Amino acid sequence: MRRALVILLLVAVSLPLLLAVSQLPPHGDPDNPPHVHIAPRYLESGPEEAGAENVVTAVILNYRGFDTQGEVTVIFTAMAAVVAVLVMGSTGTAPAERSAAAVPVSVIVRFIVRVLAPFIAVFSVYVVLNGHVTPGGGFQGGTIAGALVIALTLILSEQDARALLPRRPERLLQAAAPITFFVVGIAGLVIAGDYLAYPRTEALRWLTTIMLTVVELGIGVGGAMVIATIFRTMGADR
Amino acid sequence: MSRVFDIVLLLLLIGCALAVVRLKDLLAAAIVFSSYSLLMCLLWLHRGAPDVAMTEAAVGAGVTTVLFLVTIARTTRKERS
Amino acid sequence: MIAALWQNLDYAASVALFCIGLYAIITKENLIKKFMGLNIMETAVFAFIVALGVVDGGEAPIMGPGVEAPFINPLPQALILTGIVVAVSTTALALSLVIRIWRQCGTIEADELREAE
Numbered sequence: 001m002r003r004a005l006v007i008l009l010l011v012a013v014s015l016p017l018l019l020a021v022s023q024l025p026p027h028g029d030p031d032n033p034p035h036v037h038i039a040p041r042y043l044e045s046g047p048e049e050a051g052a053e054n055v056v057t058a059v060i061l062n063y064r065g066f067d068t069q070g071e072v073t074v075i076f077t078a079m080a081a082v083v084a085v086l087v088m089g090s091t092g093t094a095p096a097e098r099s100a101a102a103v104p105v106s107v108i109v110r111f112i113v114r115v116l117a118p119f120i121a122v123f124s125v126y127v128v129l130n131g132h133v134t135p136g137g138g139f140q141g142g143t144i145a146g147a148l149v150i151a152l153t154l155i156l157s158e159q160d161a162r163a164l165l166p167r168r169p170e171r172l173l174q175a176a177a178p179i180t181f182f183v184v185g186i187a188g189l190v191i192a193g194d195y196l197a198y199p200r201t202e203a204l205r206w207l208t209t210i211m212l213t214v215v216e217l218g219i220g221v222g223g224a225m226v227i228a229t230i231f232r233t234m235g236a237d238r
Numbered sequence: 239m240s241r242v243f244d245i246v247l248l249l250l251l252i253g254c255a256l257a258v259v260r261l262k263d264l265l266a267a268a269i270v271f272s273s274y275s276l277l278m279c280l281l282w283l284h285r286g287a288p289d290v291a292m293t294e295a296a297v298g299a300g301v302t303t304v305l306f307l308v309t310i311a312r313t314t315r316k317e318r319s
Numbered sequence: 320m321i322a323a324l325w326q327n328l329d330y331a332a333s334v335a336l337f338c339i340g341l342y343a344i345i346t347k348e349n350l351i352k353k354f355m356g357l358n359i360m361e362t363a364v365f366a367f368i369v370a371l372g373v374v375d376g377g378e379a380p381i382m383g384p385g386v387e388a389p390f391i392n393p394l395p396q397a398l399i400l401t402g403i404v405v406a407v408s409t410t411a412l413a414l415s416l417v418i419r420i421w422r423q424c425g426t427i428e429a430d431e432l433r434e435a436e
Contacts, residue, residue: 018324019320021324021330022320026326026327027370029374029375030375030377034371035392039393039394043393054381055390056380056393060397064397071404075405075408078409078411078412079411081412082411085419086418086419135379137400
């Protein structure tokens with residue numbers, strides 16, 4: 001009985017969606033409304049105005065910069081909420097799980113992670129710095145660096161893993177992305193007259209590139225620290 | 239030819255999604271979820287969206303799968319019903 | 320309608336994935352399985368929006384030497400990048416709540432949690 005109700009609900013949800021989807025303009029037609037109104041402006045004057053050849057990075061950082069500032073604030077808030085849920089207010093009665101019977105990590109995993117770790121680190125820095133010319137960007141490189149820290153945490157001993165991330169400026173690095181956006185926004189206010197506005201003239205092109213690179217580095221470092229902190233908090237007492 | 243590749247990729251995606259829903263072992267479901275994320279990344283590469291594909295590969299197969307595995311390690315591995 | 324659906328095959332596949340995710344959220348009792356279904360729904364919506372921006376015979380929107388028009392629309396891709404980050408944030412918070420529920424109540428099945436209210 002309940003099964004039949006669920007199937008009925010799914011059919012009732014999917015039929016109007018399929019009807020609506022079949023009446024959309026044909027897939028891939030160059031005269032569709034999304035391709036006609038504002039996308040040509042971004043594609044034509046993207047590289048000159050925004051200073052980035054990758055038009056998607058130009059849209060994220062320059063034309064829609066406020067959305068990216070909101071996004072880095074969201075992921076920072078998620079990290080703060082994870083720490084608040086798991087660490088604070090717990091009475092310390094967490095059951096002692098497998099700490100006595102922990103399975104040692106196999107030799108193959110340890111060897112491969114040790115061999116690959118420097119290449120992954122260099123690749124993540126390359127992806128962050130080349131974000132405005134090739135596909136990539138701040139958050140992609142930051143996630144790769146965060147995944148590298150997770151892999152190293154799995155194979156190193158406790159104190160070595162804790163020494164991977166810097167202890168003193170930890171809070172500052174976790175909030176690196178929103179702070180960088182705010183600083184670059186104030187710089188744009190001072191130089192170009194609007195919050196988070198990059199200079200558009202040909203003479204100040206070098207300044208636009210510097211500001212874009214600073215923002216990308218901030219997003220990369222902040223993203224890596226946030227992901228490493230979330231993993232470390234969720235997998236604590238390991 | 240590219241149309242055939244499209245259809246095969248979409249069928250594999252739907253198959254992976256069904257497998258994630260139906261598997262009782264949560265560890266197996268997390269691994270199949272990682273392969274679902276990889277297939278989604280391939281679909282976006284085929285559609286000409288390299289930035290989105292790189293983000294999905296790093297985030298979906300890298301971070302979300304690891305978080306699921308950590309949660310399964312801290313709670314249970316089998317679904318009860 | 321079937322002919323129009325065959326032409327818009329990407330959109331129909333996104334609707335199918337959305338319904339599979341919805342089925343997982345409604346039917347399954349385990350909390351982790353519910354969040355896997357939520358993730359499937361989210362990626363189905365992302366696939367739909369990225370498929371809206373595709374132009375036939377277009378190139379990826381990265382300007383370099385020798386790359387010609389027509390280009391694929393860069394706007395949906397920028398929106399979906401933010402969407403993916405928000406999806407991973409909500410997944411991280413949801414899974415940490417599941418860990419906390421396991422520590423407090425000893426079970427992560429939704430009907431047992433409802434009984435123990």
